[in-house]
Amino acid sequence: MAPTVSLPTKLYYIARMIGAFVGPPVARWSARPALPSNTAPAAFELGNGVTLWQLPVGVVRVREWHRELPRELAEVDDDLRFPMMMSNTRITDWLDCTAWLIDHPERCILVDTGESIGFGTSAYFEGVPKTLAKGYPKIIDATAADGNDLTQALAVAGLTPADIDLCVLTHTHSDHIGNVDQLDHFTRLLVSPEELIPSSRGGRLLARLPQGDRVQPTTLTEPHEVFGSVMPLTERKDVFVISTPGHTVGHQSVVIDLGDRQFVIAGDAAFNDQQLLDKTIPGIVENRQLTLQTYEVLLRAQQMKPTLNLFTHDPTNRDKLAEFSRPLQ
Ligand SMILES: [Zn+2]
Secondary structure (H helix, E strand, C coil), rough: CCCCCHHHHHHHHHHHHHHHHHCHHHHHHCCCCCCCCCCCCCCEECCCCCEEEEEEEEEEECCCCHCCCCHHHHHCCHHHHHHHHHHCCCECCEEEEEEEEEEECEEEEEEECCCCCCHHHHCCCCHHHCCHHHHHHHHCEECCCCCCCHHHHHCCCCCHHCCEEEEEECCCCCCHHHHHCCCCCCCEEEEEECCCCCCCCCCCCCHHHHHHHCEEEEECCCECCEEEEECCCCCCCCCCECCCCCCCCCCCEEECCCCCEEEEEECCCCCHHHHHHHCCCCCCCCCHHHHHHHHHHHHHHHHHHCCCEECCCCCCCCHHHHHHHCCCC
């Protein structure tokens, strides 16, 4: 049960949140650290002819409580969690934004697109409702270094955007869809139907998605013993989309299942593995109950077979992959 929070405490957090929104953008009230030097994309041979590319594209800074709420505050109502998070004044250093390229014998699949150097400009927020566009830079700070964009990262993998016919978006926050405009005009974008429902909450930037039928709702049709139902993306059915709601109610992830082990490209389902084990939650979840259910599913998957979870902003992804993509004995 959610703990009871007194009315004065509630009003305190709401007042602090309002203060954060009328105040300057995060980048101005907390001096921007120097950008990290560009990290080159890295490739990992997973087996069965599948190569996974980690593409670092852009960076993001958030409040410490955005990444993780103190345990004593983690159980408040969904409505109060956001004001609490916004009242926090400690900002993280730059965190990686990761796009993933699955180079599979059947096709190349991109998962997310990272953040763009244009974050925060009026062109970037074109078509986005005014209050959302104004509020966004008060919630996060994001950018990319010159030359750190999706097209250049793909070039390191020997590809151009024209080689990508499918891009799965875990959700529609800026640091995941920041470079959709660099994709080719025929690239299909797979987004969960729940994510596509317009909402004033959740900071979804639906206006940044291309118009027309390129954006397609995910259809989870194949039953799966751990993940409920899934949407296969390959004939071999070894790459599929699963539903991992919580961070946003339409958040989804992509699984690469190689039989004896699997990889879950888990977006912002959590910030790191420890959160799953401790059942602590980031401040930025739309629905706490769904977040915890998603943790349960990911933990159950680990019990079924060796499973590596890859989170968008986890600085240990590369080490984890280097360790895990060795052949199992
Ligand atoms: Zn994110």
